[in-house]
Each structure stands twice: as structure tokens, then as C-alpha cells.
Amino acid sequence: MEKQLVKKVTTMSFMGAAVLAYTVVNVLFKSMAGAFGPVQRFYSMDWINHGLPVLVASVLFFYLQFNARTLVWAEEVILEVSKVVWPSKRDTVAMTIVVCIFVAIACFLLLLIDFVAQNLVQMIIR
Numbered sequence: 001m002e003k004q005l006v007k008k009v010t011t012m013s014f015m016g017a018a019v020l021a022y023t024v025v026n027v028l029f030k031s032m033a034g035a036f037g038p039v040q041r042f043y044s045m046d047w048i049n050h051g052l053p054v055l056v057a058s059v060l061f062f063y064l065q066f067n068a069r070t071l072v073w074a075e076e077v078i079l080e081v082s083k084v085v086w087p088s089k090r091d092t093v094a095m096t097i098v099v100c101i102f103v104a105i106a107c108f109l110l111l112l113i114d115f116v117a118q119n120l121v122q123m124i125i126r
Contacts, residue, residue, distance in 0.1 A: 018061035
């Protein structure tokens with residue numbers, strides 16, 4: 001893979017992690033504000049309501065983007081993923097059909113076992 005493309009993918013991945021961190025902090029604060037009065041008073045301030053999730057997301061992004069060890073790790077991950085050989089559409093469809101068949105068989109077996117166990121318990125109770 002081209003070095004420039006790896007850097008772009010790495011940066012976009014770190015941006016995705018930052019967006020995820022923003023969402024998690026925002027949802028946690030909303031949930032805790034609904035349950036706890038002091039958190040509600042704290043969360044009602046605009047700079048906390050909007051600023052804290054943005055601050056957490058920004059700190060995470062800049063930590064990931066400018067940490068040498070994290071960059072090396074991310075580049076290695078991207079290079080390894082680019083080596084993966086993905087199955088063809090035909091193989092994917094065939095494997096999906098096999099999985100569906102085995103799920104149906106397992107469902108039938110569990111239904112049969114449940115029916116037998118139910119009748120045994122009813123016979124014991126009578």
C-alpha cells in the first residue's frame with residue numbers, strides 16, 4: 001500500500017475514534033443527567049454540555065495522531081489488513097446458505113428437545 005494512502009486511512013480512523021468518543025461522552029452525560037440532580041445542574045451549562053464531549057474527542061484525536069507508537073501500530077494494522085484475501089461473492093453466498101441450514105437444524109433440534117423435556121416434566125408432575 002502507498003505510504004500516503006496509509007497515512008490518510010490512519011487519520012480518518014483516528015477521526016472516527018474521536019467521533020465515537022464524542023458520542024459516548026455525550027450519551028453518558030445525558031443518561032447521568034437524567035438520573036442524578038448534581039450532574040443535571042453540571043450538564044445544563046452550555047460549555048459543559050457541548051464543550052466537554054468536544055474536548056474529550058479532540059484530546060483523543062491529537063493523542064492518537066501525534067503519538068509515534070500509536071502511529072506505527074496503526075500503520076502495521078492497515079498493512080496487515082491490506083494483505084487479507086477476501087472470499088468471492090460465490091463463496092460468501094455458499095457459506096451463508098450453509099450457516100442458514102445449520103441454524104435451521106439447530107432450531108429444530110432445540111424445539112424437539114424442548115418438546116420432549118416439557119412432556120417428561122408434565123408426566124412427572126402427574
